[in-house]
Amino acid sequence: MGMPLTGMTLKNLFRKPATKMYPLQAPQYSSRSKGHVTNIIEDCILCGICEKRCPTHAITVDKAAESWTIDNFNCIQCLSCVRACPKKCLVMEPEYTKAATSKSTQTVTKPALSEAEQAAKAAREQEKQERIAAALAKKAAKQVAEADTANE
Numbered sequence: 001m002g003m004p005l006t007g008m009t010l011k012n013l014f015r016k017p018a019t020k021m022y023p024l025q026a027p028q029y030s031s032r033s034k035g036h037v038t039n040i041i042e043d044c045i046l047c048g049i050c051e052k053r054c055p056t057h058a059i060t061v062d063k064a065a066e067s068w069t070i071d072n073f074n075c076i077q078c079l080s081c082v083r084a085c086p087k088k089c090l091v092m093e094p095e096y097t098k099a100a101t102s103k104s105t106q107t108v109t110k111p112a113l114s115e116a117e118q119a120a121k122a123a124r125e126q127e128k129q130e131r132i133a134a135a136l137a138k139k140a141a142k143q144v145a146e147a148d149t150a151n152e
Ligand code: SF4
Pocket: 039, 043, 044, 045, 046, 047, 048, 049, 050, 051, 061, 084, 085, 086, 087, 088, 089, 090
């Protein structure tokens, strides 16, 4: 029993250390590591589905401020938000959240629209309102016609 142990000890004396000099030596993450969630905010429609699906309430969506916030210290890397996002703009990055002495959140805000984009958005909204008004008018006319038929 003594000999194999001595051999092992001697071998390990001349081997490279198994541990890394973290943080001096940057860690290598596998591409499948579940590190932290990020949002490609340009594609996000602020629908709030990710916020509702998150079991630890790590995500906050603020429609008025057009912002998306995550508390990576509350995230348990379950991927529910990534799977549920209808725009596929949430990404599980392989790097782990850096250790810190206090919790913090990360917020991303939708970039300001150019004048042309604002005009296009306003035109889309007006078109939408007109479609809704037309549908309501059609429904009301149908109800009046049905009431007239019933009274005959
Ligand atoms: S589910 Fe996707 S599109 Fe909806 S708010 Fe979350 S990140 Fe944005």
